[in-house]
Amino acid sequence: MHPIVIIGSGMAGYAAAREFRKLNPEHELIMVCADEAVNYAKPTLSNALVGKKAPEQIGLGDAAKMSTQLNMRIETQTWVKEIQSQQHQLLLEKNGQQSIQAYSKLVLAVGANPVRLAIAGDGSDDIHVVNNLKDYTAFRKNLDQHQDKRVVILGAGLIGCEFANDLQNTEHQVTVIDLAAQPLARLIPAHVASSFQEKLEQTGIVFVLGTTVEKVTQVDAGDYQITLANGQFLVADVVLSAVGLQPNLELAKATDIHCSRGILTNVLLETNQADIYAIGDCAEVNGLLLPYVMPIMQQARALAKTLNGQNTQVHYPAMPVAVKTPAAPLTVLPAPIDVDVTWETEQLEDGMIAKAMDNQNNVRGFVLLGATAAKQRLSLTKLVPDLIPTAV
Structure with missing residues (x-):
């Protein structure tokens, strides 16, 4: 049996590897990445100054540590020149030398680049x-x-x-x-x-x-x-x-993988090419592109089960986003873009609670501004329906 190969060493790549290892400690797992494969939480970059964290303190583990921890071979400074999908293999380049790597399943966790x-x-x-x-x-x-x-x-x-x-x-x-x-x-x-x-x-x-x-x-x-x-x-x-991110699509497009804003997948995170999946900032799942931590974790858990032989559809519960602005504490659960909403707002001494209501008077999203409003996060989240249908 050929290994499962993950392209990319960001949060999505490591999350997929970690979740898979919980289910299957032994199947050969390889990560291929163009950088040094340091594992770190990307959201910490935007508040590291206040946290008095120097750049060298942000990493949670280098490639050697993560390789041992996840029983995974990590190929750093390695470029994927071509995905040969029919042959289930990759053409790799490292230090000017090319090689072929076979795979049984391939996970694209190639992220996004700044606009x-x-x-x-x-x-x-x-x-x-x-x-x-x-x-x-x-x-x-x-x-x-x-x-x-x-x-x-x-x-x-x-x-x-x-x-x-x-x-x-x-x-x-x-x-x-x-x-x-x-x-x-x-x-x-x-x-x-x-x-x-x-x-x-x-x-x-x-x-x-x-x-x-x-x-x-x-x-x-x-x-x-x-x-x-x-x-x-x-x-x-x-x-x-900081004007936004653009999913990395070049490798997918060169492999005739269907793309729109991101790499198109169904709710199994499958692309249109057999045994090739996409996860994280690069993945557009059933029309949804969600470059946030919680969707990535949901994707990783579902994909791990699928890679382990139990097809599992990604399921998105309501997932509020906490904006790291202590001067104005903010929690946002965006309403679906295809739903017409009106806003109901309650003013508080230190902020406000704004609820996005659909025409059946259901809560479809919310914005909580201030520390008092933030206390309503859990109770409001329970009122919001799931974001994505669980049908392939």
Whole structure:
């Protein structure tokens, strides 16, 4: 029997391996990745400063440790040049040498890469993105070189706001720029966003909304001038882009695996190619692309059973997302995009509870702002129906 091969060493890849090992300690398992395969929790990157964690303290285990822990061969610094799906084998390249690796089942846990905006200017190549530990190490090194601590963040989404709060709490001067009229535009309604923004502004964070960056230019002493589409100018020491992620589809497309926004799978996480599965930020499961921790864990548990011979459909219970912004504690359970909802809001002394109600008066999502509202998380979650049908 050929091994099960996992491509990718991110949270999804390691979660799939860990869940499979709980069920099957012996079947040969191989992980192939282009990096050093350090195991770490990616969400910790956006609040590591407040937690006083240096980049080298974030990793939970290197490849050697994880290989022993999971009884798994880990091929680091190894590129998958081709998936030969008919032959159930991979063409690999490491240190300039090519080799063939057979598989019985193949798991694509190839993640997503940051979207990069087309920005003019001789400073645009210096804009940081933080999508992995290596990116974060470079970002922190650059931060430590500047005393003025002026940081401009492109993107007022979940990651942008988390980084803004983390940086502001460590005495940086933070400006957040977004084309949308509000922060977290894709996650929360305008009236909650307004209160959320106000709480972050009280810490000193500046939001510049309804515009975008046109040019980043190097000026004296390593500073950057940022030119906005509205004619405004800003000066920063460090620029961070957090405008979203794009699933890595190149390998899948080259293998004639069907893709849309992500790699298309059914609720067994199967692609259209036999014995090839997808999981994590790259996987679009029955039309849903959910780049959050809890969906990845649900996928990993289901896929492990399927790989072990017991076909198991992924099941998504209601899964609230906690936004790591201590200045404005926020928990969000987005309503399904294909459901018309109206918002019912209860104002609290330190925030609000906003419930997304469908036309049958059922709760389909919610936003909890503030510490008092957060206490309603469990009771409200129980009222929300499952996100995805469990039919193939």
